[in-house]
Amino acid sequence: MARKRKGRDISGWLVVDKPAGPTSTAMVNKVRWALQAKKAGHAGTLDPEATGVLAVALGEATKTVPFVTDALKAYRFAVRFGQATNTDDAEGEVIAQSDARPSDEEIKEALGSFIGDIMQVPPKFSAVKIDGQRAYKLARDGEDVEIAARPLWVEELVLTDRPDAGTAVLEMTCGKGGYVRAIARDLGAALGCHGHVTWLRRLWSGPFDVEDGVTLEQVEALAQDPALDAHLLPLEVGLSELPELRSTPDGAAKLRNGNPGMVHPGDAEYGDECWASLDGRAVAVGIYKAGMLHPSRVFVAPQGEGSQ
CATH class of the missing domain: 2.30.130.10 (PUA domain)
Known part of the structure; x- marks a missing residue:
């Protein structure tokens, strides 16, 4: 006889403003513990160092996850020019460098080729599966992995700030399966100066907005307290695209x-x-x-x- 899963029969969505550091899975486990929920999942992984919207589904709401995963998402992120890394972010090893720095006009012109239906090669350090194994595991083992390009819809990609000559802050709205790190890598390549992501924040995902998110500190402070239930959104919110x-x-x-x-x-x-x-x-x-x-x-x- 299968062992009965412990916990509450609670259904709905909790929008978490994920901090940098924890994995998406760790955040889901934290929410499930805090709400004493039987079942939980999330709609779209964020890299550990990324922040922002992580929509956690509980109970029956987990059945609506695919509809949120397929919805448009928006990101704000910074690209550092002059260096390429093996992970396409600031956590990796520098593998190429350049003294060139693009102008605002050059960046804006280059962004045009990343809008609409594009083909994107995911980073080698990603969860993409190759012959049944995660790409990041193969990359960590020193294997030279080849990842096929995948289609991606980019609805908008704009330059919003230029803190210094070597940094550009961009905002992107895209469909399912987009890798911001790959955008930074390919933009740097297109500009002839290399590039990688230094920070990344998801602003919204489908119907869920970061302004409605609870922090990790709030989740921990309200753990197993009915007050946390008040932050739950109904499962029907996950069906708003239908x-x-x-x-x-x-x-x-x-x-x-x-x-x-x-x-x-x-x-x-x-x-x-x-x-x-x-x-x-x-x-x-x-x-x-x-x-x-x-x-x-x-x-x-x-x-x-x-x-x-």
């Missing part, structure tokens, strides 16, 4: 059992992926077809709510 269709009570009962259920007409067309709600609560995610939602993910009704 059209919402209201379900009938009978349709909700069918959907919760994994069967197609009737929904009221709304802002969705045949074949769209949508989510169904009953009294504002998420019932299921699925494909809308002729007045019915065909579920792919079903949410367990909160305690105290029946399935009828």
